[in-house]
Amino acid sequence: MLKFIIRRVAWTIPVILLVIFMTFLMMRQIKGNPFQVTERAVNEATQRTLDRKFHLDQPWYIQYAYYVKGVFTANLGPSLVQRDRDVNDVIKDHFPVSLKLGGLAMLWAVLVGIPLGIIAALKQNTKLDYAVMAVVNAGYALPNFLIATVLIYLFAVKWREHTPFPTNGWGGWETWVLPAAALGHAPMTFFARIVRGSMLETLQQDYIRTAKAKGLRWRRVVGLHVLRNSLIPAVTAAAPLLGFLITGSFIVEFVFGIPGIGRYFVNSVTARDYSVTMGITILLSMIIIFANLLVDILYGYLDPRTRDVRT
Amino acid sequence: MSKRFLWAALVGALAVTAIAGSSTAMTGKTDGSNAAQVLKMSIGSEPPSLDPGLATDTTSSNIILNIMDPLVKLGKPPALNAVPAAAASWKIRGAVVTLNLRKSVRWTNGQPVTAKDYVYGWLRTISPELGADYAYQFEGIKGAKEYTACDPKKADCNALRARVGVKAVGKYTLRVTLVSPQPWFIQQISHHSFLPQHKATIDRYGSKWTEPQNIVTNGPFKLASWKHDASITLVKNTKWRNAKSVKLIRVEHQIIVDATTAENAFSAKNIDVQTTGVASVNIPKWKKTRYWKTFKALGTYYYGFNTKNIPDANQRRAMAISIDRSQIVKYITKSGQIPAKGFTPIGIAGGPSILSQSTMPATAQLSKAKAALAKARNPKRSIRLYHNNAPNHVKIATAVQNFWKQLGLDVTIRPMEWKQYLQFLGPPPNADVDVYRLGWIYDFPDAYNGLVLWKCDSGNNNTNWCNRKFDSLIDKATRTPNTAKRIALYKQAENILTGPQGQLPIMPIYYYAFNMLQRENVKGFVENPTGQWDLAKVSIR
Numbered sequence: 001m002l003k004f005i006i007r008r009v010a011w012t013i014p015v016i017l018l019v020i021f022m023t024f025l026m027m028r029q030i031k032g033n034p035f036q037v038t039e040r041a042v043n044e045a046t047q048r049t050l051d052r053k054f055h056l057d058q059p060w061y062i063q064y065a066y067y068v069k070g071v072f073t074a075n076l077g078p079s080l081v082q083r084d085r086d087v088n089d090v091i092k093d094h095f096p097v098s099l100k101l102g103g104l105a106m107l108w109a110v111l112v113g114i115p116l117g118i119i120a121a122l123k124q125n126t127k128l129d130y131a132v133m134a135v136v137n138a139g140y141a142l143p144n145f146l147i148a149t150v151l152i153y154l155f156a157v158k159w160r161e162h163t164p165f166p167t168n169g170w171g172g173w174e175t176w177v178l179p180a181a182a183l184g185h186a187p188m189t190f191f192a193r194i195v196r197g198s199m200l201e202t203l204q205q206d207y208i209r210t211a212k213a214k215g216l217r218w219r220r221v222v223g224l225h226v227l228r229n230s231l232i233p234a235v236t237a238a239a240p241l242l243g244f245l246i247t248g249s250f251i252v253e254f255v256f257g258i259p260g261i262g263r264y265f266v267n268s269v270t271a272r273d274y275s276v277t278m279g280i281t282i283l284l285s286m287i288i289i290f291a292n293l294l295v296d297i298l299y300g301y302l303d304p305r306t307r308d309v310r311t
Numbered sequence: 312m313s314k315r316f317l318w319a320a321l322v323g324a325l326a327v328t329a330i331a332g333s334s335t336a337m338t339g340k341t342d343g344s345n346a347a348q349v350l351k352m353s354i355g356s357e358p359p360s361l362d363p364g365l366a367t368d369t370t371s372s373n374i375i376l377n378i379m380d381p382l383v384k385l386g387k388p389p390a391l392n393a394v395p396a397a398a399a400s401w402k403i404r405g406a407v408v409t410l411n412l413r414k415s416v417r418w419t420n421g422q423p424v425t426a427k428d429y430v431y432g433w434l435r436t437i438s439p440e441l442g443a444d445y446a447y448q449f450e451g452i453k454g455a456k457e458y459t460a461c462d463p464k465k466a467d468c469n470a471l472r473a474r475v476g477v478k479a480v481g482k483y484t485l486r487v488t489l490v491s492p493q494p495w496f497i498q499q500i501s502h503h504s505f506l507p508q509h510k511a512t513i514d515r516y517g518s519k520w521t522e523p524q525n526i527v528t529n530g531p532f533k534l535a536s537w538k539h540d541a542s543i544t545l546v547k548n549t550k551w552r553n554a555k556s557v558k559l560i561r562v563e564h565q566i567i568v569d570a571t572t573a574e575n576a577f578s579a580k581n582i583d584v585q586t587t588g589v590a591s592v593n594i595p596k597w598k599k600t601r602y603w604k605t606f607k608a609l610g611t612y613y614y615g616f617n618t619k620n621i622p623d624a625n626q627r628r629a630m631a632i633s634i635d636r637s638q639i640v641k642y643i644t645k646s647g648q649i650p651a652k653g654f655t656p657i658g659i660a661g662g663p664s665i666l667s668q669s670t671m672p673a674t675a676q677l678s679k680a681k682a683a684l685a686k687a688r689n690p691k692r693s694i695r696l697y698h699n700n701a702p703n704h705v706k707i708a709t710a711v712q713n714f715w716k717q718l719g720l721d722v723t724i725r726p727m728e729w730k731q732y733l734q735f736l737g738p739p740p741n742a743d744v745d746v747y748r749l750g751w752i753y754d755f756p757d758a759y760n761g762l763v764l765w766k767c768d769s770g771n772n773n774t775n776w777c778n779r780k781f782d783s784l785i786d787k788a789t790r791t792p793n794t795a796k797r798i799a800l801y802k803q804a805e806n807i808l809t810g811p812q813g814q815l816p817i818m819p820i821y822y823y824a825f826n827m828l829q830r831e832n833v834k835g836f837v838e839n840p841t842g843q844w845d846l847a848k849v850s851i852r
Binding site: 043 | 357359360361362365367368439440442443444446447450456459460462518519521522538539540541542565566567568569571572573575576578579581728729730731733734749750751752769770771
């Protein structure tokens with residue numbers, strides 16, 4: 001197992017180099033001048049000075065070398081647009097916010113989605129099941145910006161006298177609830193459906209019938225045998241989902257005015273802030289790589305056959 | 312490892328994730344009552360920089376100018392004359408401007424602000440090392456352009472630096488030598504680029520000197536906190552030279568990028584002033600309330616012609632007068648914009664006189680337009696109209712497409728992403744461009760700042776149009792201190808653009824306006840035509 005993990009970790013290095021290379025290439029392909037923000041033309045002398053300052057006057061492979069060196073020395077360089085800040089500052093200030101938002105959304109998804117799935121499965125084909133699944137399916141179809149807007153309108157504007165939630169911002173717990181619910185909504189419905197599906201499958205297994213036949217209490221059958229086995233797909237889906245929640249919260253951050261990294265990521269592309277785009281891309285790829293690594297390890301434990309094949 | 316342990320690990324990891332990360336930012340939930348002199352407002356973006364040398368946008372400018380004390384401020388519109396601020400008085404002799412600084416102006420660390428602080432700040436801003444976008448603001452100063460363009464590897468930049476026409480001739484006397492008289496210079500120095508900078512602080516903290524724990528300023532407010540992308544809090548500087556006149560004790564800026572979010576925050580009474588903007592669909596709703604405020608802006612939204620592709624001025628005239636500007640401002644932009652008569656904004660000093668012969672109509676003149684088109688030699692009937700992709704630009708382009716259809720022109724609309732678009736326009740523009748959209752917001756309140764765009768060698772002239780007579784009029788204006796005479800020159804220049812016999816390399820569409828939402832208990836919050844607000848004059852009732 002250890003060998004397997006070491007191998008997987010070592011593989012991340014070429015993957016990251018490839019990510020840097022691809023991002024670098026694509027950023028250059030889309031063209032545009034990072035130093036011209038408005039229609040006001042940048043005069044030649046200033047443009048030359050800035051190109052020199054940020055090495056943009058060098059051939060591409062020298063620039064690429066600068067980036068790679070920066071990544072491995074943990075110095076991602078200055079922002080080309082926010083001139084008082086380094087990419088390291090941007091990540092240090094804003095990544096924890098996205099991390100927390102993603103984590104809370106995940107918590108919401110797990111704590112609400114899994115019980116809903118269990119209830120629906122245990123009460124299959126009853127009104128309760130239909131009601132839960134109707135809500136879940138309808139919810140799955142709604143985009144999170146719509147959910148966010150509706151939540152703000154209802155809880156922070158219309159009923160503001162009766163709720164503690166502000167319309168925007170990021171601070172105490174009361175600012176976390178609505179964004180986490182909005183972002184966690186889609187994975188919550190995902191968990192509910194996946195848990196319901198796998199529970200129904202598990203309930204029909206022979207060992208469940210055996211357990212029932214030998215006279216075990218139903219509660220114990222569900223708790224010990226059904227639940228544990230039917231949560232496996234949910235567990236394996238959880239890690240990449242968490243990666244997705246941390247990296248994909250841009251819209252929710254935007255609507256709630258949350259100072260997360262997602263906004264910086266998107267803005268840096270439109271602003272051609274090469275170093276920020278590069279820095280955040282690397283960070284987010286690392287998270288995705290790490291999440292996938294986690295899944296592979298989990299698979300290895302849950303299903304030893306996959307581990308044997310890989311190592 | 313058992314599965315149970317794995318579960319515990321997963322839940323634990325989640326809990327750690329949830330708790331990890333520092334808590335940032337304030338939020339705006341309050342009871343809505345504002346008995347104390349505390350202003351809560353929204354701004355539409357994180358200021359890219361609070362360094363007077365590096366800031367280029369109005370958001371940064373509005374924070375900087377409230378924590379700093381500019382040499383002069385702009386008076387009431389439309390004249391927007393220079394009013395003494397940190398400079399008590401000034402003398403202008405030809406191209407030499409001598410400013411006498413007030414001795415009562417102090418840095419927040421107690422040191423006096425002297426002429427040396429200005430010399431240091433201005434030279435830093437134009438230095439080749441800093442690479443400031445707004446170095447061009449100083450090009451009117453003798454030797455500034457040469458110093459900015461200096462390549463340290465090839466030339467002796469220190470020698471060039473010594474030759475720049477900014478000198479401290481006494482502790483409180485600043486002398487500026489310009490390349491020509493440039494009568495607007497004294498208004499121009501109200502801009503944040505011309506603020507003093509505290510050398511010791513910048514030397515000590517480098518690019519981090521603008522963080523609240525480091526920054527040294529000299530204005531009516533102090534920077535108390537700056538949570539990036541979340542909030543900026545200013546507090547009253549009780550030691551400011553005119554602190555008695557300042558009512559607000561604290562100003563809390565929430566950075567809210569999304570218009571709808573900012574509207575919600577305003578509706579929920581979390582903020583008293585909303586400067587982020589209002590979503591287009593909601594404008595009619597807000598206009599009916601007493602919260603809606605409109606201020607005139609010095610700026611023009613226009614379409615430019617690629618005169619290589621549409622060489623006949625008759626065709627350009629036909630296109631320019633066949634669109635209905637009043638419908639565009641009434642049904643599309645909807646928020647206080649004014650149909651443009653010419654390129655120079657009507658609200659600028661001398662505007663009505665400069666524009667007196669300009670010919671852009673508010674309503675469409677279709678028959679005149681058809682007649683003009685008939686006079687055009689080989690008119691181009693298939694037009695490619697480029698614009699950057701944003702909802703209002705799309706709507707306006709679609710309206711224009713319909714107006715021009717009535718002339719028998721076949722218009723293809725080509726939206727582009729902003730930065731690609733800017734590069735595409737050159738100058739010179741890509742050959743595919745027939746017509747393009749851009750806007751211009753004035754840096755200083757003199758018609759020169761806009762008209763200079765249309766000189767042959769201007770980096771903002773994307774039209775391929777070049778007129779020597781126009782150039783000589785603009786050059787002459789830089790040497791004409793007499794206001795009436797200068798306005799007469801501008802009028803001639805504007806006529807070459809949009810007068811009865813105008814060449815129309817561009818067709819102005821409307822003059823910009825600023826909008827915001829203000830609660831009724833906020834007093835004295837005014838946005839001037841260059842987009843600035845003076846918090847020292849604001850109070851809460």
